[in-house]
Amino acid sequence: MAILIVDDSTTMRRIVKRCLDEMGLELLEATDGLQALKIIAEKHDRIQLIILDWNVPGMTGREVLQSVRSDPDSKGIPVMMLTSEADQAFVLEALRAGVQNYLTKPFDPKVLTTKIQESLMQSAKAQ
Amino acid sequence: MSIEVALIDFPKLQEQITTRLLAPYNAHIRPVDHNEAAACLNLFDLALFFWPDIGADAVARLEQIRENDRAKDVPIVLVSSETGKRNAEASMGKGVAFEFLLTPLQPHVVVRKLATILGSHKEPLTFWLDADYVNPFISATLDTLKQMASIECERTGLFARTEAVAKGAISGTMGLSGAAEGFVSITFNDTLARKIVCRMLQIEPGQESDADIRDTVGELMNIIAGAAKADLANTAHSFQLSFPTVIMGGAHSVGQLRGVPVIVIEFVAEEETFEVMVCLMPRKEA
Numbered sequence: 001m002a003i004l005i006v007d008d009s010t011t012m013r014r015i016v017k018r019c020l021d022e023m024g025l026e027l028l029e030a031t032d033g034l035q036a037l038k039i040i041a042e043k044h045d046r047i048q049l050i051i052l053d054w055n056v057p058g059m060t061g062r063e064v065l066q067s068v069r070s071d072p073d074s075k076g077i078p079v080m081m082l083t084s085e086a087d088q089a090f091v092l093e094a095l096r097a098g099v100q101n102y103l104t105k106p107f108d109p110k111v112l113t114t115k116i117q118e119s120l121m122q123s124a125k126a127q
Numbered sequence: 128m129s130i131e132v133a134l135i136d137f138p139k140l141q142e143q144i145t146t147r148l149l150a151p152y153n154a155h156i157r158p159v160d161h162n163e164a165a166a167c168l169n170l171f172d173l174a175l176f177f178w179p180d181i182g183a184d185a186v187a188r189l190e191q192i193r194e195n196d197r198a199k200d201v202p203i204v205l206v207s208s209e210t211g212k213r214n215a216e217a218s219m220g221k222g223v224a225f226e227f228l229l230t231p232l233q234p235h236v237v238v239r240k241l242a243t244i245l246g247s248h249k250e251p252l253t254f255w256l257d258a259d260y261v262n263p264f265i266s267a268t269l270d271t272l273k274q275m276a277s278i279e280c281e282r283t284g285l286f287a288r289t290e291a292v293a294k295g296a297i298s299g300t301m302g303l304s305g306a307a308e309g310f311v312s313i314t315f316n317d318t319l320a321r322k323i324v325c326r327m328l329q330i331e332p333g334q335e336s337d338a339d340i341r342d343t344v345g346e347l348m349n350i351i352a353g354a355a356k357a358d359l360a361n362t363a364h365s366f367q368l369s370f371p372t373v374i375m376g377g378a379h380s381v382g383q384l385r386g387v388p389v390i391v392i393e394f395v396a397e398e399e400t401f402e403v404m405v406c407l408m409p410r411k412e413a
Contacts, residue, residue: 009346011339014328015275055368084353084368087360104357105350106274 033059161188168198178207263358284393299348303366309407319399
């Protein structure tokens with residue numbers, strides 16, 4: 001079981017990795033949208049959750065999400081938005097576009113762990 | 128109390144630049160031509176007269192303005208480029224004006240000169256801080272360092288700086304655009320930057336690399352700007368984020384809007400000082 005994080009910040013990916021290490025989960029990393037879609041295409045059967053920054057280089061978070069949702073192999077993978085865009089309008093846009101959960105930066109790493117667990121439980125129930 | 132400033136015979140571009148330069152101060156600006164100025168200069172506390180490079184008899188215009196006895200105490204400052212400077216300065220000896228400013232106008236020069244002039248007539252120009260757009264950056268900085276790095280910090284100072292020169296070892300900076308434009312930056316000394324990085328990444332001191340420091344400072348800038356952006360959404364100071372840039376090494380300049388002062392917010396964390404600079408100005412409607 002693996003979780004994919006899409007964020008161009010090394011710092012953020014390391015913080016997420018630390019949370020997942022404590023949960024015994026594997027982290028796959030992508031620094032931009034195109035790389036993320038490549039990883040999803042190769043490993044969609046192992047990915048249980050995508051943690052997506054809304055502002056990544058190359059493709060927007062919305063574009064990545066649309067690609068994930070339009071592919072039969074990946075459309076069921078839950079997506080959690082992790083973003084510095086704390087504006088309510090952005091959050092609503094992301095929820096309407098199909099993210100299951102979101103966390104705005106700054107955040108307490110313990111809250112991130114809780115949100116990841118929530119997302120995984122929701123995913124397990126859906127299956 | 129605001130001061131009334133007349134801009135006499137200013138070309139449109141210079142009028143916009145000067146208005147923008149004086150916007151943060153308690154000055155109410157009104158562009159007028161020399162005929163209007165002759166009739167109503169007494170209504171103003173101060174006048175800036177734009178000296179043309181060529182053509183038009185500027186001295187005659189000034190003498191016409193000075194015929195209004197009720198306005199004889201209103202100080203007139205000549206504004207000229209290098210081309211018109213000699214003639215402008217020569218006219219000052221005729222008693223129609225008593226001070227001179229050279230274009231391109233430098234904010235700190237203008238404010239200092241006007242404050243000196245007005246000091247003998249009215250209250251000097253004072254800088255008016257718009258707390259409405261500063262406070263979101265203050266709270267975003269405090270929240271971000273507390274949540275992401277478990278570091279408590281305290282705001283210890285708030286002042287204006289005429290130039291965006293960061294005083295520290297490393298800065299994260301981000302251009303802002305939208306209904307308002309400008310920039311925001313955060314600057315740390317080396318000691319505090321390393322402490323913050325180690326706390327965020329949960330690594331031992333000494334394990335952090337320069338790459339870690341650059342990335343963390345950039346991400347902190349991103350987070351702080353994003354949080355402030357949310358608070359300023361749907362206001363005259365709303366903006367969009369860009370990608371952060373990180374600058375390292377000694378005192379360094381970060382981006383600045385021409386003629387717009389920089390607000391410096393000083394903080395202390397872990398007994399070290401750091402600062403956030405904000406320069407943000409609403410765009411005028413076209």
